[in-house]
Amino acid sequence: MIFHPSMREDVTVDAGDGRPARRMLVAFAGRPVVIRRHGRVLSRGGESQQAPRLEVMSQAAPTRVFEPARYATFRVTGWTFDEPSATASLSYALDDELRFTERIELPAGAPPLEPARRAALHAVLDLLHQVAGVSYYKAAAPEHVTVETGPLSERRARLLTDVYVQGLGEYAYRNGLDLASRLRFAAGPGAADPSPTPLAPTGRSLVPIGGGKDSVVALETMRAAGADVTLFSVGDPTAIGATSAISGLERLVARRVIDPLLIRLNAEGALNGHVPVTAVVSLIALATAVLHGLDEVVLANERSASQGNLEHAGIEVNHQWSKGVAFERGLRDVLAHEVSPDLGYFSVLRCASELAIARAFARLPAYHHAFTSCNATFRLDERRRAATWCRDCPKCRFVTLALAPFLAPADVASIFGADLLDDPAQTPGFLALCGFEDHKPFECVGEREESVAAFRLLAGDPRWADHAVVRAARERLLPAVPDDFGDPATVLALSGDHEIPGRLMAAVHARLGA
Numbered sequence: 001m002i003f004h005p006s007m008r009e010d011v012t013v014d015a016g017d018g019r020p021a022r023r024m025l026v027a028f029a030g031r032p033v034v035i036r037r038h039g040r041v042l043s044r045g046g047e048s049q050q051a052p053r054l055e056v057m058s059q060a061a062p063t064r065v066f067e068p069a070r071y072a073t074f075r076v077t078g079w080t081f082d083e084p085s086a087t088a089s090l091s092y093a094l095d096d097e098l099r100f101t102e103r104i105e106l107p108a109g110a111p112p113l114e115p116a117r118r119a120a121l122h123a124v125l126d127l128l129h130q131v132a133g134v135s136y137y138k139a140a141a142p143e144h145v146t147v148e149t150g151p152l153s154e155r156r157a158r159l160l161t162d163v164y165v166q167g168l169g170e171y172a173y174r175n176g177l178d179l180a181s182r183l184r185f186a187a188g189p190g191a192a193d194p195s196p197t198p199l200a201p202t203g204r205s206l207v208p209i210g211g212g213k214d215s216v217v218a219l220e221t222m223r224a225a226g227a228d229v230t231l232f233s234v235g236d237p238t239a240i241g242a243t244s245a246i247s248g249l250e251r252l253v254a255r256r257v258i259d260p261l262l263i264r265l266n267a268e269g270a271l272n273g274h275v276p277v278t279a280v281v282s283l284i285a286l287a288t289a290v291l292h293g294l295d296e297v298v299l300a301n302e303r304s305a306s307q308g309n310l311e312h313a314g315i316e317v318n319h320q321w322s323k324g325v326a327f328e329r330g331l332r333d334v335l336a337h338e339v340s341p342d343l344g345y346f347s348v349l350r351c352a353s354e355l356a357i358a359r360a361f362a363r364l365p366a367y368h369h370a371f372t373s374c375n376a377t378f379r380l381d382e383r384r385r386a387a388t389w390c391r392d393c394p395k396c397r398f399v400t401l402a403l404a405p406f407l408a409p410a411d412v413a414s415i416f417g418a419d420l421l422d423d424p425a426q427t428p429g430f431l432a433l434c435g436f437e438d439h440k441p442f443e444c445v446g447e448r449e450e451s452v453a454a455f456r457l458l459a460g461d462p463r464w465a466d467h468a469v470v471r472a473a474r475e476r477l478l479p480a481v482p483d484d485f486g487d488p489a490t491v492l493a494l495s496g497d498h499e500i501p502g503r504l505m506a507a508v509h510a511r512l513g514a
């Protein structure tokens with residue numbers, strides 16, 4: 001049987017004792033099948049590894065096949081907001097044929113909306129509607145895009161074109177598409193900038209929490225600066241709940257329900273791939289801030305997020321594009337001119353490398369056994385969600401590498417449940433983070449310079465120097481790297497290229513400096 005890339009199907013597997021095990025959703029991504037059971041890889045490439053008798057016993061053929069090329073236009077059709085339930089419905093269509101609705105449930109318990117906040121909220125929801133369309137556009141990537149809710153300003157059209165072209169850069173690369181030369185949101189005709197709404201300040205900051213180390217450092221930086229902080233999350237994965245609980249701060253929780261039709265189309269062969277999810281999360285956070293009366297949304301996006309992975313079809317492909325400074329500035333521009341001059345949006349960690357953030361996180365031991373940065377723990381479908389670090393992905397390796405210079409080996413092993421830096425089988429994966437064999441992995445990992453800097457620190461640290469991966473880096477990697485590449489002092493220094501308000505800079509330097 002030939003599987004279309006991205007196809008997903010139900011399969012039944014033999015658990016190894018002769019009885020069919022529970023049915024599982026398995027991805028056939030043009031690669032060998034990977035079957036996971038209880039978070040452990042049991043079989044690769046159809047050949048069992050850790051469980052010799054595991055085999056695929058039956059496969060349900062898809063009943064329909066989705067043909068992306070059939071669709072000419074992606075339509076951004078309309079949105080509604082139900083105030084009593086604080087629920088937004090965002091609607092889209094592919095031609096006249098397929099209709100999607102995504103539901104966003106904003107946190108309950110907001111005070112009654114007065115007219116200025118209602119106007120600003122509607123302006124944010126309008127932008128959220130346009131941005132969140134990327135998930136549905138990507139199913140077919142048609143030639144044309146139309147926004148049916150009103151003409152776009154030049155500024156807005158530019159931001160949306162960037163969100164779809166740059167934000168879908170990795171998706172385009174993986175699917176062999178050239179979006180840059182054909183996908184463009186058109187401005188006007190006759191569009192004037194919508195007038196921004198002044199909002200009375202409340203002195204409150206909303207800090208989104210992703211469950212990883214960065215948002216913990218962001219919230220503690222804001223707290224140290226004396227800010228009145230409320231936390232925020234989309235969904236409630238375990239690590240988000242656990243890190244928030246340790247902070248002792250109140251958290252507002254929004255829910256996002258992707259149209260199930262999209263998930264079904266994925267199984268039938270729709271185009272699929274990474275989306276600029278931080279852009280969507282940011283706009284849900286901004287809508288929450290306006291609804292609940294907060295002044296600003298404070299992200300935890302690092303300097304390294306602006307570095308791309310590779311070049312493709314004339315653009316730099318960056319897995320983390322919507323965490324980068326270009327998106328931050330584009331969104332700030334639209335907010336200031338079209339939503340409200342009083343609604344703040346910035347990353348309080350923008351001046352820092354991942355290595356500097358890891359050093360700051362190492363000094364916050366209360367959170368060490370609550371956070372998780374491994375993406376496998378954040379899947380929407382709880383049945384496919386890993387319980388904790390998978391210990392075998394670029395993100396698990398990068399976070400290990402970034403924390404290790406600032407912690408003892410036993411402390412690192414107790415966080416991850418294993419000493420990955422002493423496992424020779426992990427050596428290629430760790431060296432790949434330095435980017436000398438291939439491009440930087442498509443994950444939220446730091447700059448190549450940061451990984452080299454971490455290896456330089458570990459190679460000179462007697463606690464770590466003889467660990468298998470560090471030894472390999474000392475013998476094979478570091479001699480081949482120019483002396484001035486990955487200098488730890490340079491990598492750890494804070495940069496001036498950021499949008500952090502001056503009132504926070506003393507706290508930023510205190511937490512992220514040496």
Ligand SMILES: CC(=O)N[C@H]1[C@@H](OP(=O)(O)OP(=O)(O)OC[C@H]2O[C@@H](n3ccc(=O)[nH]c3=O)[C@H](O)[C@@H]2O)O[C@H](CO)[C@@H](O)[C@@H]1O[C@H](C)C(=O)N[C@@H](C)C(=O)N[C@@H](CCC(=O)O)C(=O)O
Pocket residue numbers: 135136258262263266272273274275276277278279280319320321322323375376377378379380381443444445
């Ligand atoms: C958790 C994760 O890493 N998911 C990526 C994975 O998706 P997967 O199919 O394994 O699971 P789900 O996330 O549950 O998604 C199911 C399907 O739903 C569609 N979908 C999901 C979210 C969305 O916003 N739009 C959607 O259309 C999609 O069709 C899914 O198949 O692989 C996907 C393909 O590469 C990735 O796109 C999934 O990434 C999520 C959107 C996600 O939330 N990822 C963050 C953990 C993440 O990668 N954050 C970045 C920030 C990058 C940025 O620019 O914002 C980072 O940490 O680097």
Ligand SMILES: Nc1ncnc2c1ncn2[C@@H]1O[C@H](COP(=O)(O)OP(=O)(O)OP(=O)(O)O)[C@@H](O)[C@H]1O
Pocket residue numbers: 207208209210211212213214215216232233234235278281298299300301323372373374444
């Ligand atoms: N589900 C979510 N709800 C709210 N904010 C989120 C969510 N997921 C990510 N974010 C926010 O998006 C930004 C980028 O997420 P990212 O995953 O890099 O951060 P993190 O989880 O704190 O750190 P790490 O890089 O260690 O995983 C951060 O500001 C984070 O707080």
